[in-house]
Amino acid sequence: MMDLNSALVQEVLAVAEGIISENRVLSARLLYTEARRQVRGEQKALLAIINFLLEHRILVEGSKLTKELVLSNLHRRNIYEYIRTNRGAKFSTIRDAYEGTTGSSGQLIWHLQLLLKFNYVKRIKFKRFTIFLPMDMDEEEGLVTFFTRDPLNNKILKLLNTQGPLKRTDLYEALDAPREKIHYRVKVLLETNLISALGEGEKEVYINPEKITSLTDILKKNNEAGGKQ
Amino acid sequence: MVINWSPESISNFILSAVMVFGLIFFFRKYSPPNLRVVLYIKLFWFGGFLFFLLEGFGILFMEPIFNQFSGVTIFWAAIMLVLAANHTLNESYTTYILVPLVAMGPLLCYIAFQPGAIYSVLNGGYPSLAWAGLYQVLTYVFVFFEIFFFLVWIIKIYKNAPFEIKRDSTVFLFGALVATVPTVIFNIIFFWISWYIIAANVAFIIGLSIISIIIHKEPKLLFVLPFTPYRIILMNRQGNVLHQHIWSQAEFKDPALTQFLGALQYAPSQTEFSRGVKEVRFKEGVLILHETALIRVGLFVSKASKLLQDLLQKFCGQFEAQFQKPLTEANTDSAEYEAAHELIIKYFSIFPSRLIDEGKKPLFLSKKVYKIPATLETKLREIVKDEKALDSIKCEIQRSFEKGLPSEFLELYEELKDQTEESEEEDSK
Numbered sequence: 001m002m003d004l005n006s007a008l009v010q011e012v013l014a015v016a017e018g019i020i021s022e023n024r025v026l027s028a029r030l031l032y033t034e035a036r037r038q039v040r041g042e043q044k045a046l047l048a049i050i051n052f053l054l055e056h057r058i059l060v061e062g063s064k065l066t067k068e069l070v071l072s073n074l075h076r077r078n079i080y081e082y083i084r085t086n087r088g089a090k091f092s093t094i095r096d097a098y099e100g101t102t103g104s105s106g107q108l109i110w111h112l113q114l115l116l117k118f119n120y121v122k123r124i125k126f127k128r129f130t131i132f133l134p135m136d137m138d139e140e141e142g143l144v145t146f147f148t149r150d151p152l153n154n155k156i157l158k159l160l161n162t163q164g165p166l167k168r169t170d171l172y173e174a175l176d177a178p179r180e181k182i183h184y185r186v187k188v189l190l191e192t193n194l195i196s197a198l199g200e201g202e203k204e205v206y207i208n209p210e211k212i213t214s215l216t217d218i219l220k221k222n223n224e225a226g227g228k229q
Numbered sequence: 230m231v232i233n234w235s236p237e238s239i240s241n242f243i244l245s246a247v248m249v250f251g252l253i254f255f256f257r258k259y260s261p262p263n264l265r266v267v268l269y270i271k272l273f274w275f276g277g278f279l280f281f282l283l284e285g286f287g288i289l290f291m292e293p294i295f296n297q298f299s300g301v302t303i304f305w306a307a308i309m310l311v312l313a314a315n316h317t318l319n320e321s322y323t324t325y326i327l328v329p330l331v332a333m334g335p336l337l338c339y340i341a342f343q344p345g346a347i348y349s350v351l352n353g354g355y356p357s358l359a360w361a362g363l364y365q366v367l368t369y370v371f372v373f374f375e376i377f378f379f380l381v382w383i384i385k386i387y388k389n390a391p392f393e394i395k396r397d398s399t400v401f402l403f404g405a406l407v408a409t410v411p412t413v414i415f416n417i418i419f420f421w422i423s424w425y426i427i428a429a430n431v432a433f434i435i436g437l438s439i440i441s442i443i444i445h446k447e448p449k450l451l452f453v454l455p456f457t458p459y460r461i462i463l464m465n466r467q468g469n470v471l472h473q474h475i476w477s478q479a480e481f482k483d484p485a486l487t488q489f490l491g492a493l494q495y496a497p498s499q500t501e502f503s504r505g506v507k508e509v510r511f512k513e514g515v516l517i518l519h520e521t522a523l524i525r526v527g528l529f530v531s532k533a534s535k536l537l538q539d540l541l542q543k544f545c546g547q548f549e550a551q552f553q554k555p556l557t558e559a560n561t562d563s564a565e566y567e568a569a570h571e572l573i574i575k576y577f578s579i580f581p582s583r584l585i586d587e588g589k590k591p592l593f594l595s596k597k598v599y600k601i602p603a604t605l606e607t608k609l610r611e612i613v614k615d616e617k618a619l620d621s622i623k624c625e626i627q628r629s630f631e632k633g634l635p636s637e638f639l640e641l642y643e644e645l646k647d648q649t650e651e652s653e654e655e656d657s658k
Contacts (some may be wrong), residue, residue: 106612
């Protein structure tokens with residue numbers, strides 16, 4: 001009776017591992033040919049071993065992981081859908097959404113890695129954040145969307161978009177949020193060139209005219225999405 | 230009596246020896262239980278042996294009576310060859326080819342014993358006996374028919390042979406070509422140059438030796454049947470699977486089959502829906518079912534077959550006898566029935582495995598045996614605690630064919646692991 005632990009079976013398995021580690025597609029024929037070359041065993045014995053491995057599902061049929069198959073995993077498909085519908089979501093947001101389903105951060109990162117590898121999503125870095133975007137999304141648009149996902153950023157930009165240039169003090173008054181938070185947001189928006197500043201001490205801020213069209217679109221989309229929700 | 234040790238008589242004796250040794254070696258080594266087709270193959274082979282022996286004796290003693298009987302053996306061998314080949318190829322003994330053979334056979338036997346059927350000639354300077362007139366015509370019709378039919382049979386075997394025996398079937402075909410093509414050519418030349426019959430015999434000796442050796446090495450060559458057995462499932466009457474053997478990993482898309490197998494498995498033990506042998510046809514094949522007092526056995530094959538029904542019945546009988554104790558004790562531990570594998574080999578050894586042929590889809594190592602580098606394994610275990618999820622990741626690493634994937638994943642993990650919602654608030658301060 002053939003046994004998985006027998007020396008010859010282990011040798012054939014080592015050949016199979018070798019083929020896989022070389023990133024070659026393993027097939028029964030390739031395994032047989034390689035085993036004939038590398039293992040000292042009779043033709044019949046090798047065939048019997050390969051049959052044994054197939055029959056006992058030690059060698060299993062499967063498909064190479066392709067772009068289509070990557071999404072056959074339900075969790076991964078959900079994550080992809082989340083990134084598509086929540087454009088510009090940062091990792092922690094995705095993780096929070098994923099927490100309800102089964103799976104750890106490690107699993108989530110694995111799924112994201114495969115989505116990245118197979119070009120379903122791309123990532124951009126902003127400061128300490130990693131932002132995930134659908135592949136078809138422009139990176140700059142992605143970054144803007146990321147900013148507008150933050151409620152306070154969204155309010156600042158909306159305000160500037162509807163009222164034109166505003167003094168920082170007016171912003172502090174108009175927005176119901178701690179001053180330092182608003183100050184930090186404005187600083188970041190200035191750094192990323194989404195808004196520009198005027199005057200001495202950069203006291204007045206306004207939306208960068210180059211970005212105004214895209215920003216208006218994004219804000220409009222956000223509004224619509226918010227309205228639907 | 231003159232003893233005529235001519236090259237022709239010696240070559241005939243060598244041929245008969247090759248045939249008899251082939252017969253003994255093959256059937257001593259390999260005798261599937263009660264297969265009628267095996268008997269026909271034996272009788273065909275025996276007919277060939279008798280033919281060369283009688284031809285040899287005829288020339289050795291210059292006695293035409295031996296050569297007259299050799300004609301009868303040609304008729305016999307032709308019938309047996311057709312029966313054997315037709316059965317292995319079409320699983321039927323009846324064929325229209327038998328009609329002209331049976332019609333011509335008695336005529337051949339009659340003419341063989343008429344005066345002037347055999348005459349003396351000189352072959353390569355040695356006295357010999359040759360067929361004459363209508364007897365010659367008929368014997369050549371039979372000889373050429375047998376050669377042609379034998380060759381067609383072997384070509385079909387070669388074409389249908391699965392990978393497991395493909396190499397042997399190539400040698401088998403080569404042997405058959407050596408035995409037949411030069412024999413036919415030399416036999417035709419023999420009409421003008423008489424010693425060519427010796428060359429024909431030498432070619433036949435070489436070809437036949439190759440055939441005998443390869444059949445001895447791989448007897449399954451003679452049983453490349455016109456159907457593919459997929460799998461056999463042995464269950465007790467409660468539906469517990471005791472043993473399973475797979476010949477072919479064919480994918481069954483027919484949901485009816487899956488449902489049926491499920492129903493079979495969960496049918497209450499009192500249900501006697503298939504006591505005896507039954508066939509259930511599906512789109513993708515036929516399920517031959519056999520139920521006895523203790524077991525239910527399902528044999529799934531591509532085509533219905535009487536031969537398989539017979540074999541299944543015999544197999545079940547012996548399985549019950551061999552495993553009566555665990556079966557009556559309702560022992561469902563499949564380890565108890567491991568020896569059933571040998572029984573399957575005994576009864577169904579004529580089927581070469583086709584598992585290796587199905588090489589279209591890539592193969593992967595199951596999680597049981599697939600190993601990733603130890604350092605990677607440790608890191609992955611730290612990241613993914615759930616064993617099932619870890620197996621799934623390992624499986625995807627194997628299937629991705631992307632060498633850098635694990636290291637990219639670890640980098641991404643390092644990048645993302647500490648990213649929290651709070652970090653934004655910290656930044657904002």
